[in-house]
Amino acid sequence: MRPAPLLLWLLSGWTMLGVLASLAWLPLTAWLACGAVIAVLAWVDGWRLRRMPSPSVQRDVSPVMPLGPEARVGLRLRASATRIQQLRLHDLHPGGWAVRGMPRKVSLQPGNDVLLDYAVTPDARGQFAFDGCHLQLRSPWHCWSSCRVVGAASTVRVYPNFASLAELAGLSVELASRSVGARLQRRRGEGTEFQELRDYRVGDSLRKIDWKATARSSRLISREYRDERNQQVVLMLDCGRRMLAQDDQLAHFDHVLNASLALASIALRQGDAVGMLACTGQQQRWLPPQQGSGGMDMLLGAGYDLQAMPLATDYLAAASALQAHQRRRALVVLITNVRDEDDVELRMAVSMLAKRHLVMLVSLRELALDRAAVEPGDDLETSIRSAAAMHYLAERERVHEGLRREGINTLDVGCAELSGALIERYLAVKRSSRL
Numbered sequence: 001m002r003p004a005p006l007l008l009w010l011l012s013g014w015t016m017l018g019v020l021a022s023l024a025w026l027p028l029t030a031w032l033a034c035g036a037v038i039a040v041l042a043w044v045d046g047w048r049l050r051r052m053p054s055p056s057v058q059r060d061v062s063p064v065m066p067l068g069p070e071a072r073v074g075l076r077l078r079a080s081a082t083r084i085q086q087l088r089l090h091d092l093h094p095g096g097w098a099v100r101g102m103p104r105k106v107s108l109q110p111g112n113d114v115l116l117d118y119a120v121t122p123d124a125r126g127q128f129a130f131d132g133c134h135l136q137l138r139s140p141w142h143c144w145s146s147c148r149v150v151g152a153a154s155t156v157r158v159y160p161n162f163a164s165l166a167e168l169a170g171l172s173v174e175l176a177s178r179s180v181g182a183r184l185q186r187r188r189g190e191g192t193e194f195q196e197l198r199d200y201r202v203g204d205s206l207r208k209i210d211w212k213a214t215a216r217s218s219r220l221i222s223r224e225y226r227d228e229r230n231q232q233v234v235l236m237l238d239c240g241r242r243m244l245a246q247d248d249q250l251a252h253f254d255h256v257l258n259a260s261l262a263l264a265s266i267a268l269r270q271g272d273a274v275g276m277l278a279c280t281g282q283q284q285r286w287l288p289p290q291q292g293s294g295g296m297d298m299l300l301g302a303g304y305d306l307q308a309m310p311l312a313t314d315y316l317a318a319a320s321a322l323q324a325h326q327r328r329r330a331l332v333v334l335i336t337n338v339r340d341e342d343d344v345e346l347r348m349a350v351s352m353l354a355k356r357h358l359v360m361l362v363s364l365r366e367l368a369l370d371r372a373a374v375e376p377g378d379d380l381e382t383s384i385r386s387a388a389a390m391h392y393l394a395e396r397e398r399v400h401e402g403l404r405r406e407g408i409n410t411l412d413v414g415c416a417e418l419s420g421a422l423i424e425r426y427l428a429v430k431r432s433s434r435l
Contacts, residue, residue, distance in 0.1 A: 001046060007143040010038050042143050049139035049146055053080035055108055057133040057151035059091070065122050066161040067254075070100070074117040075133065079108040088136040092149070093120050094128040122158040125254070126305040130154040159304040160257050197221050231272045232289045233426070234326055234357075235260045238336035239280040239306055240313030245337070247367045247415045253308040255415040256335050256364065261299065263333070263422045268295045270430065276302060277325070279318035280309045286325050315342070315349035322353065331358050331429060333422065338363040338412075340395035343402070350408055358434055360425060361403060365414045369393060 003011075014034055021031040060074035073093070079085055090103035101118030108114060122128070133151040138144075197213055200220030213221040237260065243253035264274040273289035276299060287302040313336070322332065332353055338346065338361070353359050372389035375382060396412075403410045409429075413421045 001049060001144045001146045003042075004138065004142050004145050006141075007042055010041075010143075014038055041141065045139045045141040045143040048141075049137065049144050052085075052137060052139075052146075054135065054137070054148050054150045055079055055085065055087070057135075059130060059133070059151060059154050061130065061154050061156060063156055065156055065158050067122055067125050067158050068161045070119045070121050072117050072119055073130075074115065077106060077108060077114040077116075079110050079112060082110050083140065084109060086138050089116075090134045091118065092131040092134055094122075094130070096123055097121060098123070125158045125160060125257075126307070127155060127157050130156070157304055159300050160254070160261060197223060230291075231430075232326075232328055232330035233264075233267045233272055233274045234289065234322065234330045234332045235264065235274065235276045236318065236322060236332055236334040237276065237278045237303075237306070238313050238334075239278050239308050240336075241308070241310045242313070242337035242339070243308035243364075244310065245366050245368070250415075251308060252337065252364055252366075252415065253306070255418055257303060257306065259418040259422050260303075260333075260335065261296070262419045263426055264299050265296060266423050267426065268292070274299065275326070275330075277318065277322050278303065278306050279313050279315075279321075280311055284318060284321045286321070288325070289330070315345050316352070319349035319352045323356065326357070329357055331360060331426070333360045333362060333426075335362040335364065337366070338396060338399055340392075340399055343399050346399070347403065347406070350403065351406070354408065358409075358429065360409045360411070360429070362411045362413065362418070362422065363396070363400060364418065365412060367414060 014031075017026060017031050017034055020026040021028050056078045058076040058078075060076070062071065065071045073091065075089075075091060077089070085108040087106050087108065088103055089106050093099055093102070098121040099118060100120075101116075104116060104118075106114055106116070131153050132149040135148045135150055137146045137148065139146075197210060198221070200209060200222045204222045208222045210221045210223050237253075237256060239253060243251065243256060245252045247255065260276075267274050268291065271291075273291035274295055275289035276285075276287040278285040285302065285306070287298060290298045315336075326332075334350070334353075336346075350359055350361060369389050369392060372385055373393055375386050400410050400412055409425065411421055411425060
C-alpha cells in the first residue's frame with residue numbers, strides 16, 4: 001500500500017501544527033490529539049483497504065493477430081465489493097506495442113459488470129503474453145492506494161499480415177496474381193492435364209479438336225487442358241544476417257515471408273503442395289509440402305515466429321538438408337541476398353539441388369545500395385560511396401549471370417516487386433511444363 005494524496009496533505013497539516021505547538025501558539029495536547037486522530041483514521045482506512053476484495057477481470061483477446069493493423073482487446077470487470085470502487089486500470093500488454101485507450105479510470109458499482117476495450121498494434125511476429133491486469137485501488141476514505149495484478153495471463157501469436165491473403169482468396173487465380181503485380185500472358189487450353197470438352201473457338205489448334213465428340217454432336221468440339229496439378233513447391237528461406245536489412249520500415253525477411261505466403265496461396269489454389277525450409281546458420285526448420293485448404297494454416301503456424309539472425313547462412317548445409325527431406329522432384333524457390341563472396345558456395349549448393357529439383361534463385365536487392373549507386377557525387381565522400389555501390393552491384397550481377405549461364409532460373413528484384421515476380425515466374429514454370 002502507498003499513502004494517497006489526502007493522507008500526505010493531512011500529515012503536512014499536522015506538521016504545520018507541530019511548528020505552531022513548538023512556538024507555544026498551540027497547546028501540545030491539541031497537537032498530539034490531532035496526530036492520534038490522523039493515525040486512527042489512517043489505520044482504519046488501511047485495514048479496510050486490505051480487506052477489500054479485488055474485482056475480477058476477464059480478457060477477450062484473439063489468440064492470433066496480424067502484424068501491422070490494430071487489434072481490439074476487450075476487458076470485463078466485475079465488482080466483488082459491496083461498495084462503489086474507484087480504480088485505475090492498465091492492462092499488461094506486451095511491452096513495446098503501441099496502445100490506444102489505456103490506462104483507464106473505472107467506477108465499479110456493486111453487482112454490475114463494466115465492459116471496455118482498447119487497441120494495440122503488434123510490432124513484431126512471434127509469441128507474446130498479456131501478463132494480467134494492473135489495478136490501482138483507493139481506500140474508502142482515500143487515505144491509501146493499493147496496486148494489485150489480477151486476471152489470468154493470455155498468450156497470443158502474431159502472424160504476418162494475413163489480411164492480404166484473405167483478399168486474394170476472394171479472387172480468381174488470375175486476378176489475385178495481377179493484384180500483387182504479376183504480369184501474366186493469357187493463354188488458352190495449353191496445359192498438359194485434360195480438364196473438359198467445350199465448343200470449338202476461333203483460334204483453337206486443330207490438334208485440340210476431339211473428332212469423336214465432334215462426330216457425335218455434329219459440331220466442332222475442342223479439348224480444354226489445364227496446368228498439371230499435384231506438383232510440389234518448396235520455399236527455401238534465408239534467415240541469416242543478409243535479411244536484417246530494412247526497406248519501408250520492414251526487415252527484408254518480413255518482405256520475404258509476406259511474398260512467400262502470397263506465392264503459397266496461389267500455388268495451393270492451383271492444386272500444388274507447398275513446403276518450407278528455413279535456414280539460419282547451420283540450423284533448419286522443415287515443413288513437408290502440404291496440400292489443400294489446411295496448407296496455408298500449416299505454413300502460417302510454422303513460420304510466424306521465424307526471425308532473421310545475425311549469423312552467416314550455410315548454403316551447403318541447407319541444400320543437404322533439403323535433399324534429405326525432399327525426395328520427390330519439386331520447384332525449390334531459394335530466396336536470399338546474393339553477394340560476390342557467395343559465388344563458390346552458392347553455386348555448389350544450387351548445383352546439388354538442381355540434380356533432382358527445378359531451382360529458382362531469388363536475390364533480393366537492397367534499396368539503399370541502388371540509391372547510393374545513382375547518387376550524384378558532389379563531394380569526394382559521396383563519389384567514393386557511389387563508386388563502391390556501383391562496383392558491388394556489378395560484382396553481384398556477375399554472380400547472377402554465372403548462375404543463369406548454368407541454367408539456373410535467377411531473379412534479381414527489390415522488395416516492392418517481390419510478390420509479383422515470384423508468382424509470375426511460378427505460373428510461367430507451370431505453363432511451360434518444366435516441373
